[in-house]
Amino acid sequence: MPKTKNAYLRYLLIHSQIRRNQYKEGYPTIDDLWQYLYDEGYEVSYSTIEKDLCFLKNERGAPLIYDRRKKCYKYTEDWEFDVPLTPEAVRILQMTLHKLEIFSEAREFRMVNDAIEKLSDHFQIVRKYPDDRLNKYILFEYTKGFSGKEHLSRIYEAIYDKRTIMFTHCRFDTEDPTQRTLQPYILKEHRNRWYVIGKENDEARIFGLDRICDLAVTDNYFIQEPAFYDEIFNVLRDAVGVFAFGFDSEDVVLHFTPDEAPYIKTLPLHRSQQPVYENETGGYTVKLHVKVTAEFINDCILRFGDRVRVVSPQSLAEHVAGIWQCAIDSYNASRTV
Structure with missing residues (x-):
């Protein structure tokens, strides 16, 4: 969805600035709001901002006033902008989070989990049965305790930050470990095993996370090549599994x-x-x-x-x-x- 049409994100940004009380006159003028939205990537008109302010006041009940003397917008009392999520939507988020428990060690996962707990408290969601648990009624195929799980979040962060990783790799068919340096591009799951696909010495390489130890995310950054991403997806598109490079x-x-x-x-x-x-x-x-x-x-x-x-x-x-x-x-x- 284009940012100019993603109204609720604009409402949240405007609300955050009115609450911060950090501007020259304490509260933001319409020029301040326009500049802040522009800096955040929202190229909107002044009339759109005025409509957003009217929405906050008339539709969401914000105690919003316009100070004509200082030409700024402010709240007359503490007020929080409620995210329009239904209890059903929160339940779906909980189910999704349950499936993503393999990333439970990631900082982002914990933040999302905390946010959903707050939403649940806000909506006072009460499950139909006292002993209701997602893992009692929904069973996913993956195994929570699979080997290599501890590497998922760190490799994901390395991919996101475009940082090279180093690790010791132990193949199943040999007892001799090897030291590896990889530019990670993609994490891929197949039959309850996770793999990292990347480049090593300008060649495509695949490593199973269950065969990795001594993982280190380095401070060496690399430039991700769109052409290599295309190659990975073209290979995997016609593949069953992961190890398909070099096959017609x-x-x-x-x-x-x-x-x-x-x-x-x-x-x-x-x-x-x-x-x-x-x-x-x-x-x-x-x-x-x-x-x-x-x-x-x-x-x-x-x-x-x-x-x-x-x-x-x-x-x-x-x-x-x-x-x-x-x-x-x-x-x-x-x-x-």
């Missing part, structure tokens, strides 16, 4: 059994999913335009077992068949032991 996008056709079809139709595997064939007895065939990564194979093919078959490309069908054959060989070998 291609068409994949999958055929699902009739029992699995309703689930695939109501929750698509990927944003590119398009129906190819559907029959109540013959199953459901879809086409995807994706990067064929290990994450795609695991999440969109292997987890469905015998309820899915790769139609094309043939190379992918043979690769998946080879995976299943290895599994069969493993089971057969275990029987002979």
